[in-house]
Each structure stands twice: as C-alpha cells, then as structure tokens.
Amino acid sequence: MASRGSYRGTPETRARIVEAALAEFSAGGYEASSVRTIAATAGLSHPGLLHHFPTKQALLEAVLTAQEDADQEAFADHPAPTTAAELADVVSAAVALDRRATALVQLRARLAVAGGERDHPAHDFAVRRYQRLAGQLAGQIAALPEGEIGAGVRPQEAADILLAAIEGLLVRGLAEPDLDVPGLVRMAVLRVVRG
Amino acid sequence: MASRGSYRGTPETRARIVEAALAEFSAGGYEASSVRTIAATAGLSHPGLLHHFPTKQALLEAVLTAQEDADQEAFADHPAPTTAAELADVVSAAVALDRRATALVQLRARLAVAGGERDHPAHDFAVRRYQRLAGQLAGQIAALPEGEIGAGVRPQEAADILLAAIEGLLVRGLAEPDLDVPGLVRMAVLRVVRG
Numbered sequence: 001m002a003s004r005g006s007y008r009g010t011p012e013t014r015a016r017i018v019e020a021a022l023a024e025f026s027a028g029g030y031e032a033s034s035v036r037t038i039a040a041t042a043g044l045s046h047p048g049l050l051h052h053f054p055t056k057q058a059l060l061e062a063v064l065t066a067q068e069d070a071d072q073e074a075f076a077d078h079p080a081p082t083t084a085a086e087l088a089d090v091v092s093a094a095v096a097l098d099r100r101a102t103a104l105v106q107l108r109a110r111l112a113v114a115g116g117e118r119d120h121p122a123h124d125f126a127v128r129r130y131q132r133l134a135g136q137l138a139g140q141i142a143a144l145p146e147g148e149i150g151a152g153v154r155p156q157e158a159a160d161i162l163l164a165a166i167e168g169l170l171v172r173g174l175a176e177p178d179l180d181v182p183g184l185v186r187m188a189v190l191r192v193v194r195g
Numbered sequence: 196m197a198s199r200g201s202y203r204g205t206p207e208t209r210a211r212i213v214e215a216a217l218a219e220f221s222a223g224g225y226e227a228s229s230v231r232t233i234a235a236t237a238g239l240s241h242p243g244l245l246h247h248f249p250t251k252q253a254l255l256e257a258v259l260t261a262q263e264d265a266d267q268e269a270f271a272d273h274p275a276p277t278t279a280a281e282l283a284d285v286v287s288a289a290v291a292l293d294r295r296a297t298a299l300v301q302l303r304a305r306l307a308v309a310g311g312e313r314d315h316p317a318h319d320f321a322v323r324r325y326q327r328l329a330g331q332l333a334g335q336i337a338a339l340p341e342g343e344i345g346a347g348v349r350p351q352e353a354a355d356i357l358l359a360a361i362e363g364l365l366v367r368g369l370a371e372p373d374l375d376v377p378g379l380v381r382m383a384v385l386r387v388v389r390g
Contacts, residue, residue, distance in 0.1 A: 002360070027368070032227060106308055109366075113304045116297075116369025126370045161360050161383045164367060168359025171304075174311025177323045179355075188356045191348070191387045 014052055017042045018066050021059045028101035029110050030060055030122070053127055057121045064111070064125050067104065071133065080140065084148045088189035095166055096182040105170045112167070120167055134159045150195020158192045165192075209247055212237045213261050216254045221298035224305050225255055225317070252316045259306070259320050264300065266328065275335065279343045282335055283384035290361055291377040300365045307362070329354045336388055345390020353387045360387075 020041035024033045035056050039049035052058045081087035098105060115126025139160035143150065149155075165188045173181040219228045230251050234244035248254045262286035276282035293300060310321025333354035336344065344350075360383045366375040 006212055028226075029224065031223075102311075106311060109304070109308045110302070112366050113308070113369065116301060116366070123370060130367050130371065150386075157379065157382055158386075160364070160367075160379055161386070164363025165356050165360040165383075166363070167366070168363035169355070170360070171307050171311070171362070172325050172355075172359060174308065175318060176325065183338055184352065184355055184359070188360075188387070191345075191353075191356070191390055192383070195386055195389075 010052075013042075013044070013181050014062070016026065017044070017049060017052055017059070021109060022066075023103060025060065025063060026107040026110075028165045030056075030114060035059065060121055063107070064122070064129075067108065068129065071129075080143055082145065082148075084144060084190055084193045087193065091137070091162070091189050092182045092186040093172065095185045098139070098170055099173060099181050101181075102174065105174060107164075109167070109171045109174075120150050130163065134163045137162060144193070149193060153193060154195040161192055162188055205247075208237075208239070209257070212239070212244060212247055212254070213257050215262075217258050217302060218298060220255065220258060221302040221305075225251075225309065230254065255316055256320075259301070259317070259324075260270065262303065263324065263327075266297055266324075275338055277340065277343075279339060279388045282339065283381045284359065286332070286357070286361070286384050287377040287381040290365065290380045293365055294368060294376050297369065300369060304362070304366045304369075329358045332357060339388070344388060348388060348390040356387055357383055 018037065020038045021033075023041065024038045027033075033056070035049065036046050038059065039046045042049065053062060081090055111122040112126055114120045115122040115124075117123065134156070138155040141153075141155040141158050162185075166185055169179070169181045169184055169188075173179045212233065215233045216228075218236065219233045222228075228251070230244065231241050233254065234241045237244065248257060276285055305318040307321055309315045310317040310319075312318065329351070333350040336348075336353050338351040357380075361380055364374070364376045364379055368374045
C-alpha cells in the first residue's frame with residue numbers, strides 16, 4: 001500500500017480515465033469518440049491523457065480489460081453450482097448486475113457488432129470474450145451432477161445458446177425497462193440445461 | 196402492371212435508394228451516415244433523392260419497413276407448425292437466411308442498441324419489432340398440440356428467450372463465421388419449447 005513511491009496516484013488516474021472512456025465510447029461508439037473529450041471528462045489535458053494511454057486503441061483495450069476483469073469476478077466469486085437451479089440463480093444474479101450497468105451493456109453490444117468486422121480493433125476481443133464466457137458456462141454445466149442435466153444436452157451447445165440469450169435479453173432490455181431480464185435468464189438456464 | 200402511368204419507374208428508384216441506404220447505415224450506423232453518399236450510390240443527385248425521401252429519418256423508416264416486410268414474409272410463407280420439431284425447422288430456416296444477410300444483421304443490431312435510447316428515431320421501431328416478433332413466435336408456440344409443449348412452459352416467456360437467443364447468436368456469428376447459428380437456434384427452440 002505505502003510502497004508505490006512516485007507512482008502514487010497513477011492507478012487512480014488510470015481508473016478515472018478508463019471510466020471516462022467507457023462513458024464516451026458507450027455514448028457514441030468507438031469511432032465517433034474523441035480522446036480530447038475523454039481527457040476533459042477525466043480532468044486531464046490531452047497530453048496528460050496520452051502520457052497514460054498513447055493511442056485511442058490503448059484506451060479501448062483498457063476499457064475492455066477492465067470489463068473482462070469485472071466479468072471474471074462476477075463468475076469467480078461464487079462456489080461451483082451443484083444443481084441447475086443454483087446455476088440459474090448465479091447466472092441470473094450476474095445478469096441483474098449487468099442490467100443496471102446500461103452504459104456497459106451498450107458499449108459491449110456496440111463492440112460485439114463492430115467486432116463482427118475482421119479489421120476492427122475489437123474483433124479479437126469479441127471472439128475471445130464469447131469463447132471465454134461460453135467456455136466457463138459450459139464448464140459449469142458439465143460439472144453438474146448427472147440428474148441435473150437433461151438427456152442429450154451438450155454443455156458447449158447449451159452454453160452458446162444461453163450466452164446468446166443473455167446478450168439478446170440485455171440489449172432488448174435497453175429499450176424495454178420493464179422486461180424481467182434476470183427472470184427470463186433464470187428460466188432460460190433451467191429449460192436449456194435440464195432439457 | 197401497366198397502369199402506373201407517369202409513376203412508372205418510381206418503385207424501382209425507391210427500392211434502389213432503400214438498398215443504398217441499408218448499405219450505408221449498416222456500414223457506419225445511422226448517425227454517421229451521409230444522405231449525399233446514399234444518393235450517389237443510388238445514382239441520384241442529392242435533390243433527386245430528397246424528392247423521394249425528404250429527410251434522413253424518412254430513409255431510416257423506409258429501410259426498417261422494408262426489413263419488417265421481409266421479416267413478415269419469412270414467417271408468413273410457412274403453414275403453422277404442428278410439432279416443436281417443425282417450428283424449430285421453420286425458425287432455423289429463417290435464421291439461416293438472416294445469417295447470410297450480414298449487412299442487415301449489423302444494421303438491426305446497431306439499431307437495437309441505438310433504440311435503447313428513448314430519444315433515438317429507432318426507439319419505437321425497436322420496441323414494436325421485438326414485441327411483434329416475440330408475439331408471433333408466442334402465438335406459434337401456443338398453437339402447438341398439448342404433447343409438444345413442456346409442462347409449465349409459458350409461450351410468451353419461451354418466445355422472449357428464443358428471440359433473444361436468435362439475435363445474440365446472429366451477432367456472435369458476425370465475428371465467428373464458423374458458428375453453426377441455424378443449428379444452435381434449432382436446438383434452442385427444441386429445448387425451450389419442449390422444456
């Protein structure tokens with residue numbers, strides 16, 4: 001805690017910049033975003049920001065990495081579920097947190113679409129993110145005891161379907177605030193896993 | 196066919212403009228799109244385009260309406276499915292068509308995210324589209340004979356989950372060309388409907 005010496009304050013500054021970048025990217029998308037605006041929002045000069053993040057893509061990567069870490073925590077905090085109902089509760093709780101983080105849902109959805117283009121900076125991130133999240137969920141499904149998984153249910157297939165349903169429901173939820181996204185996700189997990 | 200008189204040619208011109216607008220909106224999103232570029236792509240002057248579509252929002256509405264009509268056709272062409280497997284086949288076939296229409300998937304996904312903001316021109320469209328598609332799917336599920344629907348499956352809930360899974364898989368498919376989107380959709384329908 002006390003040994004950071006002359007770097008004291010830097011993590012806080014970086015966190016402030018990443019937060020400002022998340023807000024700016026979420027509002028208008030990556031292409032339309034201005035590094036100068038992000039600097040101003042974070043209370044820095046333009047050169048001051050460039051000292052921490054030399055390019056706009058470095059900023060994007062920092063935002064995405066912060067988001068990946070948050071995703072990881074949402075999954076890692078829980079003990080491995082031992083029933084389909086427990087898994088449904090864990091996933092639904094993570095989605096309920098996302099549901100409130102509207103700016104993050106928007107950014108992620110925009111990047112998912114942009115990442116569909118092979119030459120976009122977010123392409124590799126989008127593919128890695130899908131595969132990591134689906135892989136984690138597949139692992140949790142595969143680890144359930146026998147009676148908890150329906151006959152013929154393949155964990156990877158089930159995870160791919162559920163991840164898509166979660167992302168689709170979160171995006172639809174942006175336009176429909178009354179949609180019970182966590183409840184629908186809970187139901188989706190039960191139906192898809194128990195088959 | 197022969198009675199259009201002096202309006203002959205107008206539907207073709209409008210169709211060409213709508214096609215150019217779809218391409219432009221899909222490439223860069225609605226906000227960043229240029230009506231002048233759309234006019235040039237359609238082989239018209241800027242005033243020539245404005246004669247048909249006086250505002251950019253009128254263009255967006257025309258693109259979205261053309262897309263709604265195509266969606267309707269994809270559903271309406273088929274006789275009502277009488278088994279969950281038939282329904283899975285019909286939905287999967289419609290998704291297979293969408294899967295190839297990358298520009299449309301991108302535009303729709305971008306508009307779905309943009310439509311999450313209440314003051315965006317696409318907001319009402321996004322909400323109406325979700326509700327119409329989910330409503331149609333719920334109707335098809337509800338019309339299945341008793342043995343084809345799992346105990347406790349609520350058609351509206353199942354439709355909301357499936358529509359989200361379809362949209363999520365189509366977006367993920369943009370970044371992962373090898374993902375078997377129609378196959379996963381088919382499996383999703385079977386699991387969610389049969390419960």
